[in-house]
Amino acid sequence: MTVSVGIVDYQMGNLRSVQKGIERTGNIATISSNPTELAKNTHLILPGVGAFGDAMNELNRRDLVSFIKDWAGSGKPFLGICLGMQLLMDSSSEGGQHEGLGILSGKVLRFEQPVGKSPMKIPHMGWNQICSTIPSDPMFDGLTDRPYVYFVHSYYVVPQNPSDVWLQTEYGDLFCAGVKRNNIMATQFHPEKSQKEGLHLLANWCKQE
Numbered sequence: 001m002t003v004s005v006g007i008v009d010y011q012m013g014n015l016r017s018v019q020k021g022i023e024r025t026g027n028i029a030t031i032s033s034n035p036t037e038l039a040k041n042t043h044l045i046l047p048g049v050g051a052f053g054d055a056m057n058e059l060n061r062r063d064l065v066s067f068i069k070d071w072a073g074s075g076k077p078f079l080g081i082c083l084g085m086q087l088l089m090d091s092s093s094e095g096g097q098h099e100g101l102g103i104l105s106g107k108v109l110r111f112e113q114p115v116g117k118s119p120m121k122i123p124h125m126g127w128n129q130i131c132s133t134i135p136s137d138p139m140f141d142g143l144t145d146r147p148y149v150y151f152v153h154s155y156y157v158v159p160q161n162p163s164d165v166w167l168q169t170e171y172g173d174l175f176c177a178g179v180k181r182n183n184i185m186a187t188q189f190h191p192e193k194s195q196k197e198g199l200h201l202l203a204n205w206c207k208q209e
Contacts (some may be wrong), residue, residue: 002027003206006041008068009033010058014192015045018081021192025203037069038146039073043206044071046186048083050157052108055083056100065101072103072184077208080186086157089187094155104179105160113205114172123154130167130177130189139185139204149194149201150186151177156188183208 005022007015007029015031022029022045029045032038046068048055072078072088080088089100092108100108111122129146132139140147156167156175159165167178167187178187185205191198 003043004041005029005043005045005206006038007045007047008038008064010055010062010064012050012055012058012083013081015047015134017190017192018045018047021199021202022206024199025206027206033062033064035064038067038135039071043077043079043208044068045079045081046084046087047081048085048087050083052083052086052094052100053080053096053098053114056086056098059087068101069103075183077205079205080179080184081192082153082188082190085186085188086155088179089159090155092155097184103184104181106164106166106179107158107160108122108155109158110155111172114136118171120172124156124171125152126150128171128189130169132167132178133165134180141204142200143197145190147194147197147201149189149191149198151189153188162181 001074009031019029086108089099089106089108090102092098127148131146164179164181165176166180169177191201
């Protein structure tokens with residue numbers, strides 16, 4: 001069944017790439033900053049590239065905060081991507097302390113060099129493997145247990161509730177690469193830039209009801 005995906009436009013995401021990714025799964029994607037138009041869809045994506053504080057300012061300026069919170073609480077499929085995942089948290093330390101959407105409890109922190117290990121490059125950029133904390137995860141149908149996906153970020157999410165951690169990746173230390181609670185899912189990596197593995201994940205997400 002074809003689904004319609006609304007992509008939240010707040011001028012801080014690689015919107016067209018996300019739209020093309022959804023379209024390549026055989027589904028429909030619409031980019032909009034109008035809550036009325038976005039509400040017509042069956043699924044919603046909050047993308048994001050850039051600084052946390054600027055993103056929250058744009059969401060507030062466009063009166064999108066209450067819409068996003070209402071959708072997240074509606075039970076309908078919701079996907080955050082990269083900065084769109086970080087915005088779900090209570091706060092971020094990027095460029096000072098900034099309040100987030102608070103849809104999930106947690107904070108966003110900057111990578112630090114690991115103690116007693118080789119220095120690592122920051123931002124974390126390029127291909128890395130993810131693994132799911134969910135046995136027989138339906139989102140991994142058709143994928144290996146540890147697919148490679150594409151990351152680019154200097155900050156990472158620390159959920160307050162360990163049960164919200166969905167995906168994990170190792171970079172220096174193990175960190176949360178994806179969160180999930182009920183209808184809410186989000187990834188730190190970019191599925192739309194992760195070639196066939198990422199498109200497969202998007203296709204599996206579009207099957208969520």
